[in-house]
Amino acid sequence: MRLAPPLLLLAPALVLLPIALALPGLLHGGGWDLVGQFLLAAVRPSRDPLVLASALQGLAVTAGMALLGWTASLVLGLLLGLASSRTLWHTLAGTPWPAQLLRRLLAIPRSIHELIWGLLLLQVLGLQPAVAVLAIAIPFGALVARVVSDLLDALPTTGLEALRAGGAPGPAALLTALGPPLLPGVISYGGYRLECALRSATLLGVFGLGGLGTDLKLTLQSLQFDELWTGLWLLLALMLLLEAGIGLLRRRWGMPQRLGLASAGVGRSGRELLLALLLLIPLVLAVAKGLEVTPLALLHWQPLPPLPAGGWEVALALPWPGLVGNTLLLTLLAAGLAVGLAPLLLLLVAPWPWGRLLLRLAWALGRLWPPPLTALLLLLVLQPGVVTAALALGYHNLGILGRLLLEASEAAGPERQQALASAGAGPRLALLYGRFSGLARSYLAYGAYRADVILRETVVVGLVGAAGLGSQLLETLSAFAWDQLLALLAVYALLTLLGEDLSDRARRRLLASA
Template sequence: MKLASIVRLHNRFILTLLLMAIFIWSLFSIKWNTNLFHSGGIPTLLQILEGLIHPDLSPDVLLLGFESAWITLAYAVAGMSLAIIYAFIVGILASGVLTSNKTSRILFKVFFRGILGFTRSIHELIWAWLFVAAIGLSPYAAIFALAFPYGGILGRIFADMLNDVSEEPIKALKSAGASKLQTLIYGYLPLVWADMVSYTMYRFECAIRSSAIMSFIGLGGLGYQIQLSLQDLKYDRVWAFVFFLIGLVIFVDIWSNFVRRALTERKKQGGFSSGWRSVLFTMLLIFGSWVYINLGEHAQFFELFSAKNSEAAKRFFGGLIGLGSDQPAFLDRDNWQAALKLTLETLEMSIMAIGFATIAAFFTVMPAARNIANGKLTGSRKWYNWFLYGVVRIFYIFSRSVPELVWAMMIIFIFKPGLLPGAIALALHNFGILGKLWAEVIEDMDSRPIRNLAASGASKIETLFYGILPTVLPRFLTYILYRWEVIMRTTIVVGFVGAGGLGMDFKLAMSFFNYTQITLLLLCYMILVIIADFASESTRKAVR
């Protein structure tokens, strides 16, 4: 046991050094000089900061903000409602719990997990571009663009949850003569239902941010208003709409906490009525969203199958596979070389982004942990601990509430187009998420060894390096790798506004209707995602 522990510590140390070396390697892709900035970059930064301090809170802007926030929320709710249906059905099939023998179980897992993997590997904004090209500027383009990737993510998690169910209660049901469907309804689902709902609510918070950037394809919402304000250089309005987006994320976070609390307190007195209130509110929100989309946005579902849309979809998807093209880009060697070069740049951008986010989170996570602020972990209570806790937590909320694309659109006014503004935009968004996750890891750790270390005279630095870090480092590394997977999916999005990598070429290919080039870039993008999944999974196994 002792030898195994030493081997794990050795692996973690080697892995940490390797990750640091890879991050330093990525920095050499940038020419660090004054040419990184626009000539008016610093004055623009000051104007953006002035808009942050003095946002436009005029009645017209506030009214427009509330209207746009509702549109963003309605799209997110409608998209997630479809995603849940898709994830529930395909997730159950991908788990293999309804199969009768080992061969069919393997076939079901491979086929349906492949479907889930494909739909979640493509970013929601890419799906939005594809659906707009196929069915036009309909709200259903944004709704389907949210439903596909989030359904893929949820379906994969649902399948894993079902596979992790303990076999004892399932065997008891089977021995009593229960069918596969009865085993699912009375065995599997009751054991994982609470976890399914809890994770769905977490993903819904992410869907709000995704819904906001759906607006950048031309549909209404907060993202659309932020984009218009940035184009008009009205930074005070930009921050006003950003604050609405932050408020929307906080609202969903509070709603999510109520739902989770209702699930955990279901068996206690009063928990059942609390649960029903949460369910009723959710049903009303879903109903209201679909009513608004059909009546307020005048979006009719059956119009999607009109002859005009069918012809457009046939022309678009036919173009993707090279129909009517004499020399498809995905069969051209020179195009592949250029695309693979962009793929390498995108990989470097993602590594820089997670590196910057990790450094920022590392230097802020200690004050952000509640058990450090109240002194329960270290036994030291200082008057400024709660002040630092509040300030850092506000930064975390602010950082993660603003989508990467919004950060990129502002940063591109300061830096010249390239990998650096994209990496900074991705890092700013993920810094808040990573810091929050890390702080929760510290809050959940056993405080007794740390307090004993502090009581024996260890300084704060010694307590950090010899007490806290050895305990939390494996979880920290796991979250770093998890966020890197997410960043890899998002790198293509920040490229839409000139942040470099595959995204810039993808947007150009869409603008010039170069469909075979789009296919080539999507193939490169999926290669990146597969590499990230494989590297992340292999690394996680090494630190266990």
């Protein structure tokens, strides 16, 4: 027996049952009035000129760190992606084994969240904007490298083999045969990573690395909700403008012409892309100068404290089963909430046209609102623990998955939904069977990938006492227990790599059945 696609789509929402059972025991009455003040401040943010100037300055720093980290990750990712491509090594050297070795090495920086990189680099380089830039560039570069190498290896090699048989040298044949079809995928994924870089720069600011994230955390902790919403609305405006601009460029540069690849259209897109790259160089240099990010600053390392005596024994004595178990439980709860709630909420608001508008706004806030700040808000009314952390992570990822599902359902076309509605089906059933049924497996495939991302993100909600690896890792880092830290990083990296493998298998299976 197999679940029908509509039921398969809603199955992850079953995690609502254990969460609903656990919530009454976690509630406390200490902060409901503060939650009301927080929500009320959303419609009357501070318009004080000093507050606006401070928020704009913090937003500029966050956007600058995101731009520099994104640019560095793209350059790093393209170079490493080419170097880890089996097709490239087989063409140039006749053997793919160097690509396999480099892929395995790149899995290590990819498995460690940018927050961990930021906190580690903070201990070595001190507090400076370059720390946030590197913290974004290292894991993002490894992620871009993986995507570029996968895209390159998935391209058909018939044209490449024909050029090689005609006597063309290897590099020229690779560039001619595989460069143009690779470009749309790189543009599309590169735009997505810029959105992620902005969110990551905000998150790093929450943990003290500067920018608007630091201001948001300070205003939340001091209960200055009107000032907090001033910064949050500005961040939302920038995020929406960025998403709209990236979508426009993706459609203009990353997609083939409808009536074939007309030479005029391709030439125009190529010239526009080259012009954008040329304009990006002085912009990046100006931002780096404004933030005082220089390569020379990375050469001044601070000495680390010595390893404590008997630290390895303490590391071995950590409650590993509980730490790993709570981390996996947190991942499953947050992933179930994010994947299952998106279609469920869309079905609930299906009869009301304004419902989707409210969901879009709530999901946009969820995408940019850092999970640690959501966790701090939840602590006003909930006790710390795994469920509280899962709600914070689930809301953030719900914003990402909800946007994806909404865009995919709108692109699917209304014909089947209209046919079911004309036959007498209600608006919810027409939406479920008319649009969601065909999207179920591809949406769940992306949900499997998102679950792997959530496993990495469990570290960012360690401050709410989730009692998992993330909480223990942040506590160990603050105590400078480097031996325990290395052990925790090794276990964390192993878990994320296993999760990545499982999500890849689930994704391939779902897409194959779709």
